[in-house]
Amino acid sequence: MDTTLQDFADRIGHATATRSPLRIRGGGSKDWYGQDVQGTVLDTTPYRGITDYEPTELVITARCGTPLAEIEAHLARHGQMLAFEPPHFGPGATIGGTVAAGLSGPRRQAAGAVRDFVLGAVLLDGKGETLHFGGKVMKNVAGYDVSRLLAGSLGVFGLIAEVSLKVLPQPVAECTVRLHMNEDEALRRLNEWGGQPLPVSASSWHDGVLAVRLSGARSAVDAARKRIGGELLDDADGWWRALREHDGAFFADAGSLWRLSLPTIAPPLALQGTQLIEWGGAQRWLRTDADAATVRAAAGQAGGHATLFRGGDRQAGVFQPLAPAVLAIHRQLKTVFDPAGVFNRGRMYKDL
Secondary structure: OOHHHHHHHHHHEEEEEEEOEEEOOOOOOOOOOOOOOOOOOEEOOOOEEEEEEEEOOOOOEEEEEEEEHHHHHHOOOOOOOOOOOOOOOOOOOOHHEEEEEOOOOHOOOOOOHHHHHEEEEEEEOOOOEEEEEOOOOOOOOOOOOHHHHHHOOOOOOOOOEEOOOOOOOOOEEEEEEEOOHHHHHHHHHHHHHOOOOOOEEEEEEEEEEEEEEEEEEEHHHHHHHHHHOOOEOOHHHHHHHHHHOOHHHHHHHEEEEEEEEEOOOOOOOOOOOOOEHHHHHOOEEEEEEHHHHHHHHHHHHHOEEEEEEEEEOOHHHHOOOOHHHHHHHHHHHHHHHHOOOOOOOOOOOOOO
């Protein structure tokens, strides 16, 4: 075993023996995400490096502490990318933290979420044992897909030591158009376009402006642009990067920022505050002073759920409360992987 990995295992073993909580931490770019976490920091950044990458196979494998920027730059040199377009939220973002947080960027509406690209993972469990799940090929899953379960788990099941991710080629052509319309019209148009063979790879609506990114073959992009209309957006790459990283006035405002996950066909919600809509209507960011019960009730009535992404009163819980049966599954999984409850205690839910 690698000496760094062995050090991790020894520290985990000691923590389990003494029932002392550990706070798994990579670059710290998402320290604010989730509930307040307890424990001594277990820094994963020393365990870094791309361990396997063959461009023709469209798979990359890297250790948890590898900087996300390093992986993206390496893929870009071969004309490839992480298609779920993960946000960094800081220069220290690591690939392990990216998978653990499970956050996807603007391209998620077309390409899929983080979990859809996780092919395999190496996990250090609560006993300090090394567990291997999945693999490095597209079809390598039999039974329960634990490697994808780790995406978005916020490290509560163990230390994600290594991950294998599917990658995709960068689009041949891309452009972004802007159209002026209200929220109702934007949602109607987005759902209409979603049911047509248009190369829409990202969309956002805010303050009367709908932006749509088109990606793919040059002929397909040109045809879609003529069909959709609108004005061409200059520096589109920078614009979508800023949205991905939450740079801009909407995200800079003080107060509670809610992330609502809804069916794309859900109508505008009757909630006070301002909204920014992504993913064809499926992700709606909400700035509001409304309490958690009001926001979650509105999201639930629309067929979705709500997460307190930043700010606000965390006493009501950052994540949507789980149904009893689902909570029981979470507890069982936590018991299997982390019987002493040392990993990121309380970061996802207070009693886990």
